[in-house]
Amino acid sequence: xxxxxxxxxxxxxxxxxxxxxxxxxxxxxxxxxxxxxxxxxxxxxxxxxxxxxxxxxxxxxxxxxxxxxxxxxxxxxxxxxxxxxxxxxxxxxxxxxxxxxxxxxxxxxxxxxxxxxxxxxxxxxxxxxxxxxxxxxxxxxxxxxxxxxxxxxxxxxxxxxxxxxxxxxxxxxxxxxxxxxxxxxxxxxxxxxxxxxxxxxxxxxxxxxxxxxxxxxxxxxxxxxxxxxxxxxxxxxxxxxxxxxxxxxxxxxxxxxxxxxxxxxxxxxxxxxxxxxxxxxxxxxxxxxxxxxxxxxxxxxxxxxxxxxxxxxxxxxx
Amino acid sequence: xxxxxxxxxxxxxxxxxxxxxxxxxxxxxxxxxxxxxxxxxxxxxxxxxxxxxxxxxxxxxxxxxxxxxxxxxxxxxxxxxxxxxxxxxxxxxxxxxxxxxxxxxxxxxxxxxxxxxxxxxxxxxxxxxxxxxxxxxxxxxxxxxxxxxxxxxxxxxxxxxxxxxxxxxxxxxxxxxxxxxxxxxxxxxxxxxxxxxxxxxxxxxxxxxxxxxxxxxxxxxxxxxxxxxxxxxxxxxxxxxxxxxxxxxxxxxxxxxxxxxxxxxxxxxxxxxxxxxxxxxxxxxxxxxxxxxxxxxxxxxxxxxxxxxxxxxxxxxxxxxxxxxxxxxxxxxxxxxxxxxxxxxxxxxxxxxxxxxxx
Numbered sequence: 041x042x043x044x045x046x047x048x049x050x051x052x053x054x055x056x057x058x059x060x061x062x063x064x065x066x067x068x069x070x071x072x073x074x075x076x077x078x079x080x081x082x083x084x085x086x087x088x089x090x091x092x093x094x095x096x097x098x099x100x101x102x103x104x105x106x107x108x109x110x111x112x113x114x115x116x117x118x119x120x121x122x123x124x125x126x127x128x129x130x131x132x133x134x135x136x137x138x139x140x141x142x143x144x145x146x147x148x149x150x151x152x153x154x155x156x157x158x159x160x161x162x163x164x165x166x167x168x169x170x171x172x173x174x175x176x177x178x179x180x181x182x183x184x185x186x187x188x189x190x191x192x193x194x195x196x197x198x199x200x201x202x203x204x205x206x207x208x209x210x211x212x213x214x215x216x217x218x219x220x221x222x223x224x225x226x227x228x229x230x231x232x233x234x235x236x237x238x239x240x241x242x243x244x245x246x247x248x249x250x251x252x253x254x255x256x257x258x259x260x261x262x263x264x265x266x267x268x269x270x271x272x273x274x275x276x277x278x279x280x281x282x283x284x285x286x287x288x289x290x291x292x293x294x295x296x297x298x299x300x301x302x303x304x305x306x307x308x309x310x311x312x313x314x315x316x317x318x319x320x321x322x323x324x325x326x327x328x329x330x331x332x333x334x335x336x337x338x339x340x341x342x343x344x345x346x347x348x349x350x351x352x353x354x355x356x357x358x
Numbered sequence: 359x360x361x362x363x364x365x366x367x368x369x370x371x372x373x374x375x376x377x378x379x380x381x382x383x384x385x386x387x388x389x390x391x392x393x394x395x396x397x398x399x400x401x402x403x404x405x406x407x408x409x410x411x412x413x414x415x416x417x418x419x420x421x422x423x424x425x426x427x428x429x430x431x432x433x434x435x436x437x438x439x440x441x442x443x444x445x446x447x448x449x450x451x452x453x454x455x456x457x458x459x460x461x462x463x464x465x466x467x468x469x470x471x472x473x474x475x476x477x478x479x480x481x482x483x484x485x486x487x488x489x490x491x492x493x494x495x496x497x498x499x500x501x502x503x504x505x506x507x508x509x510x511x512x513x514x515x516x517x518x519x520x521x522x523x524x525x526x527x528x529x530x531x532x533x534x535x536x537x538x539x540x541x542x543x544x545x546x547x548x549x550x551x552x553x554x555x556x557x558x559x560x561x562x563x564x565x566x567x568x569x570x571x572x573x574x575x576x577x578x579x580x581x582x583x584x585x586x587x588x589x590x591x592x593x594x595x596x597x598x599x600x601x602x603x604x605x606x607x608x609x610x611x612x613x614x615x616x617x618x619x620x621x622x623x624x625x626x627x628x629x630x631x632x633x634x635x636x637x638x639x640x641x642x643x644x645x646x647x648x649x650x651x652x653x654x655x656x657x658x659x660x661x662x663x664x665x666x667x668x669x670x671x672x673x674x675x676x677x678x679x680x681x682x683x684x685x686x687x688x689x690x691x692x693x694x695x696x697x698x699x700x701x702x703x704x705x706x707x708x709x710x711x712x713x714x715x716x717x
Contacts, residue, residue: 143447
């Protein structure tokens, strides 16, 4: 969590410094992301993210330079290998990938594996029709899917009460006949526990589960966003609750599991990691232009080959 | 399930027994192709609304669930975006989905999944997540169906990077093109001309040309993604696809009575378009007419006309003519015959091109 907090904060700095053109911060969602990502079994499960799942990716062990490359505008889906990392490409149409999770999960049923699909989406995405179709399909087919909703209170500028009719995404699950948990998404222990239970439920063949992790997006929606236009600092402070990192720190100290030296070490490791990631994305060059043509199809077309040839002929920077 | 006229001739070059020629409707030919694809590839899946027990509203998937099981052939909830979005996940899990959208107009609710997801996933994932999805779409009009049950979406699909588009014109093409499409690693939109579903024709199962040419020869050289000359002619090339091919062949027959020798080129693949076959035909006849059911503005006819202009400008004797549907919402059954290019309109178009004089 410390590494994720540090990397997240640094990424905003990198954008301000011009190192990356944009970033979608997740300040305040570390417990929801790290806790759930930590529970995923990357030897058999598969995760379907949106564009704000850096903490999940980090917890799953995805290469952070490859992940951040999407924010460097190097390649839309990121440079990591989805099959090896078990993380689907970064996704901007936020309801779209929820259906992919259902299809992948149904594939596990057909193949008789015990893999579970984890679909991440937010309160905003829950308004999209694809999410409803996904829950219905999964429930009808008893597909092993965990719908992991991070309700961070805001869909850019629109608060959850103006986004989610009835105020609860978890409440909708009952309509599809699937079990749901509404949990404190700022309590990392609760998140790990709930995710493990949901994964076990789906893994045992009992069908999909929905978890609504109640959290709060403390920062802007993206580095282009100005939250001051839709909420005041006082509101932010009052609504955000206790910092999930501070909360976990207190718990670890109280339980005697960790001491100050442990946290100092974690911070030092996070700083070293940040330096490594920064150097990595700094040295990321542009992709060779020919990839634009070569990666559209598995079997290219004559027209595309001709366009690539034209481009080569008419470009100086090949 | 067949009343096949199996020929007991010598085996094919690769040792497989000859299966001969059968008279089949396009519905039967498509059904046979799906049956063989399912039998040949254990990762292939057929699904959609009413595809299972009912066998599809057009019976294209008839009997497939009974034969291949409910795991391989299944009914989905009524939600097109769900069907196509699920296909993405299944493809990611290593399957070869062959989903069906029940009618062309119902592809619209799934456009987000088709355009933003299916068409882009290979690119987005840098080739690590191919989308070997064959989306079957009963297409075009001509059956007096209700609204949204007859649309011509080819230009829309062909415009989307990452998709390939094909439309068969007869049972033989339907069988071979579907078998070919369903084995490709890229997404193919397979547009079935529903007005031709019940028309019978010869299907040569042993066709030497994997693209489905009964005689194994065409200017396209038999390339599996090629266009095909369906009738040779000297005076003018008519370019068509799907249901319009049969109508254009009919027109060519009528024109021949007046001494006009029309060549009919079945484009077959609407993306990628076989430019070489198109150019070869038009360079021979020096005149061209494109016929399609879709509305004219920004239709595929414009693309075909431009390709002809670019590749054959020096030999063209007249501007390329388009005989198309109109820029109106697809009309009700009562007006359908006014909308779809009919024999008279196509003949008039041919006449205009033949009589063209430079000003």
